[in-house]
Amino acid sequence: MNSTxxxxxxxxxxxxxxxxxxxxxxxxxxxxxxxxxxxxxxxxIYVRVKSQMPTxxxxxxxxxxxxLVHCGLVxxxxxxxxxxxxxxxxxxxxxxxxxxxGQVHDIELPxxxxxxxxxxxxxxxxxxxxxxxFRGRAASDPxxxx
Amino acid sequence: MNSTxxxxxxxxxxxxxxxxxxxxxxxxxxxxxxxxxxxxxxxxIYVRVKSQMPTxxxxxxxxxxxxLVHCGLVxxxxxxxxxxxxxxxxxxxxxxxxxxxGQVHDIELPxxxxxxxxxxxxxxxxxxxxxxxFRGRAASDPxxxx
DNA sequence: TTCCTGTTTAGAATTATTCTAAATCCATGT
DNA sequence: ACATGGATTTAGAATAATTCTAAACAGGAA
Numbered sequence: 220m221n222s223t224x225x226x227x228x229x230x231x232x233x234x235x236x237x238x239x240x241x242x243x244x245x246x247x248x249x250x251x252x253x254x255x256x257x258x259x260x261x262x263x264i265y266v267r268v269k270s271q272m273p274t275x276x277x278x279x280x281x282x283x284x285x286x287l288v289h290c291g292l293v294x295x296x297x298x299x300x301x302x303x304x305x306x307x308x309x310x311x312x313x314x315x316x317x318x319x320x321g322q323v324h325d326i327e328l329p330x331x332x333x334x335x336x337x338x339x340x341x342x343x344x345x346x347x348x349x350x351x352x353f354r355g356r357a358a359s360d361p362x363x364x365x
Numbered sequence: 366m367n368s369t370x371x372x373x374x375x376x377x378x379x380x381x382x383x384x385x386x387x388x389x390x391x392x393x394x395x396x397x398x399x400x401x402x403x404x405x406x407x408x409x410i411y412v413r414v415k416s417q418m419p420t421x422x423x424x425x426x427x428x429x430x431x432x433l434v435h436c437g438l439v440x441x442x443x444x445x446x447x448x449x450x451x452x453x454x455x456x457x458x459x460x461x462x463x464x465x466x467g468q469v470h471d472i473e474l475p476x477x478x479x480x481x482x483x484x485x486x487x488x489x490x491x492x493x494x495x496x497x498x499f500r501g502r503a504a505s506d507p508x509x510x511x
Numbered sequence: 512t513t514c515c516t517g518t519t520t521a522g523a524a525t526t527a528t529t530c531t532a533a534a535t536c537c538a539t540g541t
Numbered sequence: 542a543c544a545t546g547g548a549t550t551t552a553g554a555a556t557a558a559t560t561c562t563a564a565a566c567a568g569g570a571a
Contacts, residue, residue, distance in 0.1 A: 240537080242549070261527080276551050281528070299443050300559080302527060315490055328485060336497065339474060343504035344461055351482065352496045358489035386568080388518070407558080422520050427559070446528080448558060 226253075233290045247272050248283040252293055252307050258314075258323040260302040296323065298352055313351035324357060372399075379436045393418050394429040398439055404450040404460075404469040442469065444498055459497035470503060 230249050231241040239245075251267045252259065259267070265280045284305060287293040296304040298316045304323055306314075311333045313326040333349050340346060376395045377387040397413045398405065405413070411426045430451060433439040442450040444462045450469055452460075457479045459472040479495050486492060 240548070242536090244550070274551085276553095278529085278552075279550055282550075297443070297445050300449055303446055313485070315486065315492065318493075324490070326486060326490070332485065337499075339459070339478065340461065340472060340499060344470070344472070344499070344501065345503070346461065346499035346501035348500045350496075350498045350500075352498075353483075353486060353490070353492035354494045354496075355490065355492035357491070386517070388567090390519070420520085422522095424521075424560085425519055428519075 230287075230292060233292055234286075237290050239286060239290070244272070244275055244279050245283045245286060247275070248280060249287055249292065252287075252305055256307060256325075258296055258304040258306050260304055262302065264305065297350075298323065299354070313353065315353045315355070315357060317357045318354055319356045322357075326353065376433075376438060379438055380432070383436050385432060385436070390418070390421055390425050391429045391432060393421070394426060395433055395438060398433075398451055398453050402453060402471075404442060404452050406448040406450055408448065410451065443496075444469065445500070459499065461499045461501070461503060463503045464500060465502045468503075472499065 227246050227250060230246060234241045234245065247268050248264060251264055251271075255267075261277070261280055261284060264284070265275075265277050268275055268280060284293065284295075288295050288305075291309070292307070294306045294309060296306050296314055298304070298314060306323075306325070308325050310327065312328055315324040315326050316322075317324065328351075333351075336349055336351070337346055373392050373396060376392060380387045380391065393414050394410060397410055397417075401413075407423070407426055407430060410430070411421075411423050414421055414426060430439065430441075434441050434451075437455070438453070440452045440455060442452050442460055444450070444460060452469075452471070454471050456473065458474055461470040461472050462468075463470065474497075479497075482495055482497070483492055
């Protein structure tokens with residue numbers, strides 16, 4: 220089971236499973252996020268989508284993103300005080316925010332890292348999400364990611 | 366060495382060390398953050414400060430906060446898409462954001478947790494900050510913190 | 512005192528996001 | 542095929558957090 224969302228076929232299924240419609244707007248937004256995995260912001264997604272579907276509105280992009288996040292097809296990444304970014308990598312992973320370039324890199328984690336981190340919580344705390352984010356600078360092209 | 370900022374005396378020193386002036390505004394903002402450690406937002410700080418110094422402006426509160434963060438007297442906490450919060454606990458610690466109440470709790474971490482997390486970074490990545498945040502719900506008063 | 516630089520202030524500006532209300536779409540029942 | 546109703550999209554207004562701007566102010570060095 221690859222936890223990275225793969226295709227628009229998956230999209231249609233996931234949407235209808237949630238009682239939602241696989242509309243052209245949702246498809247193109249999803250496609251754009253899959254295409255270039257650089258953690259784009261809503262605005263960047265808007266620009267990219269417009270070239271394929273010039274009539275789409277920014278509000279729709281926000282709507283679609285909300286829907287995709289809700290269905291678990293896309294993850295939302297909030298780093299420091301900056302526009303929210305979107306990420307189709309559904310693996311448990313951390314993010315590295317490069318202060319120099321502003322780019323966001325995925326950092327894959329050993330299988331049980333998040334599980335271990337959860338154990339650090341005192342009793343009484345029940346986390347449904349764990350976010351691990353680094354900030355700093357990355358060598359120009361650390362491992363070919365973007 | 367207690368890494369939690371303790372007093373306004375410490376403030377004055379830290380500021381002058383950085384070539385900045387220990388102004389009344391900076392002092393009162395700092396005092397308010399120390400007083401009630403509930404991770405207040407800039408706006409909440411503004412309200413609290415105004416009762417002691419009614420002429421202060423919101424912009425000044427933002428300025429002072431920026432200064433305090435710069436001097437390392439206060440930490441900035443950004444959780445999901447919400448107003449930035451401020452925290453005088455300078456220990457390495459994580460945050461737990463309670464979805465139900467909106468409250469933020471400090472989670473103290475074993476001494477080397479952050480160091481271990483840093484090791485997970487591929488070569489070429491050099492992090493100067495590591496943020497670990499949980500979201501979920503906490504038992505009504507998990508351990509008397511707020 | 513005068514000058515200089517750092518600081519504060521009020522209000523305008525910016526930016527990301529959400530809201531609103533009207534238009535449109537689509538599946539369904541007739 | 543056709544009307545109905547709920548979901549979706551749209552454009553633009555509204556909101557909220559933060560930053561910017563320009564003018565006033567303050568305090569220390571010359």
